[in-house]
Every structure is written in structure tokens, then in C-alpha cells.
Amino acid sequence: MVKSNTGWISNIQRYSLHDGPGIRTTVFMMGCPLRCAWCSNPEALSSEKQLMIFDQKCTLCGECIRVEPEAITLNNRLELSRAMIKDIEKLAQSCPYDVFEIIGNEMTVNELVDKCIKDEPFYRNSGGGVTFCGGDPIMHADFLVEVTKSLKSRGIHVTLDTSGGLPWDQWKELASEVDLVLYDLKLFDDEKHVQYTQSSNSVIYENLDHLA
Ligand code: SF4
Incomplete structure (x- = not known):
């Protein structure tokens, strides 16, 4: 609890x-x-806020890598290591195509x-x-x-x-x-x-x- x-x-x-x-x-x-x-x-x-990922919207534009270079790789598709994310708020704001959404x-x-x-x-x-x-x-x-x-x-x-x-x-x-x-x-x-x-x-x- x-x-x-x-x-x-x-x-x-x-x-x-x-x-x-x-x-x-x-x-x-x-x-x-x-x-x-x-x-x-x-x-x-989850008992606290979490990041939802709608990767089908990803255009591979690369904006998100600027804010989370260690968490994200783009090899013809979006690959993300949740454990490496430093700031989910900044990551969510970085994407112009609404791939990320914070729930909570x-x-x-x-x-x-x-x-x-x-x-x-x-x-x-x-x-x-x-x-x-x-x-x-x-x-x-x-x-x-x-x-x-x-x-x-x-x-x-x-x-x-x-x-x-x-x-x-x-x-x-x-x-x-x-x-x-x-x-x-x-x-x-x-x-x-x-x-x-x-x-x-x-x-x-x-x-x-x-x-x-
Ligand atoms: S910013 Fe959004 S659309 Fe661009 S590569 Fe990252 S997740 Fe994909």
C-alpha cells in the first residue's frame, strides 16, 4: 500500500x-x-505516474534522442530502455508526434x-x-x-x-x-x-x- x-x-x-x-x-x-x-x-x-508509448506513431524524427540519448536508439524503429530514462516529463514533451503520454x-x-x-x-x-x-x-x-x-x-x-x-x-x-x-x-x-x-x-x- x-x-x-x-x-x-x-x-x-x-x-x-x-x-x-x-x-x-x-x-x-x-x-x-x-x-x-x-x-x-x-x-x-503502477502506483505512480508512468510512461505510455504509442510507437506506431513514431516517424523516426530523432527529437527524443536529444533529451534521452542513453535511453533511446533508432534502428529503423524506436527502441527504448525504460531503466535508462532520466526524466519522463522532458521525454514526453520532446516528441512532436505524441508518441509518449504520461498517465497519472x-x-x-x-x-x-x-x-x-x-x-x-x-x-x-x-x-x-x-x-x-x-x-x-x-x-x-x-x-x-x-x-x-x-x-x-x-x-x-x-x-x-x-x-x-x-x-x-x-x-x-x-x-x-x-x-x-x-x-x-x-x-x-x-x-x-x-x-x-x-x-x-x-x-x-x-x-x-x-x-x-
Ligand atoms: S521524437 Fe517521437 S516521432 Fe521522433 S523519433 Fe522520437 S518518438 Fe519517434
Whole structure:
């Protein structure tokens, strides 16, 4: 779990209709303890910002080599050593063809709350609120406890959408603060769970007992 006064967010989706009751703002947190074979948000697996590469857009113009000469080679195609990159921000800005994109914004509690309360009238009129999903939001449990307290002090309903893959102690406070938990049990069979998510479901079952 990430210990921080800030959280990493891959996307904020307003006017969501399928992430809990009513009209909601869905906050996609970065980081996940599972590695599902069918993951629909692989860009959010890292707990911090990361570089996405769309190499099919590369024209081999060479601009990026000026800023990252040790990380990049162009031999009829773009070849990049992530371990050698010194500054992903500068690298992303160097390409005129949008080959690089940085996923992830680091936000404070107040910054995230300010974004979420923009649609407060919609929440009130529809019985909606804010949903944390990901990735898996329990990776940022301490941060989201503070966000949840602030939202609830304004009377905003908060939902946690999690696959429950971290020990209970790490996110029990968050579970007790939110109004609703959507529990995403991937597979009943542990052997298959390991096969398809690279993780046992034993802690996930234990956490389900705690929630029940
Ligand atoms: S700057 Fe962009 S388009 Fe040019 S070589 Fe680098 S990645 Fe390719």
C-alpha cells in the first residue's frame, strides 16, 4: 500500500451511471495488488505516474534522442530502455508526434475533493455521489480516508469499488468510512485465481468475512 498525503489518479470520470447509485464521479486510482489477465486498465497498474508509448506513431524524427540519448536508439524503429530514462516529463514533451503520454496525476486531498464537489447538485438530485475504483483504490487507503471524511462532511455518498487484495489492517478504516463497498471477487477457485491474477484469493475471502 502507498503511504502518502497525496494520491495518484489515472482518470476522473464525471457523470458515471454504472459505478454505484445515481449519478457519480468515478475516481480511478493508480496501483493494484492483482495482475488480472483481462485487466481493462493496464495503464493504472503502477502506483505512480508512468510512461505510455504509442510507437506506431513514431516517424523516426530523432527529437527524443536529444533529451534521452542513453535511453533511446533508432534502428529503423524506436527502441527504448525504460531503466535508462532520466526524466519522463522532458521525454514526453520532446516528441512532436505524441508518441509518449504520461498517465497519472498526483493530487492532494483538497485538490481531489475540489474536483469531486463540482457535480454536487447532480449527486443530490439523483441520489449519487463519488466512487473510488482503479486499479484498486485500497492501494491509497490512508489518502482516501481523508478524502472520504471531507466528502461525507458535505453529505456526499461515497462508494469503494475494490477487489480486496490487501490485508484487512491496511484498509479497514477506509472500509468503515465509506457508505458502500462494491466487492469484486474475480474467481471462486483459488488455483484459477492464482493462474489468472497472479495472486491467491485467500486474503480476499478473509476480507469478505470482515465486511459481512
Ligand atoms: S521524437 Fe517521437 S516521432 Fe521522433 S523519433 Fe522520437 S518518438 Fe519517434
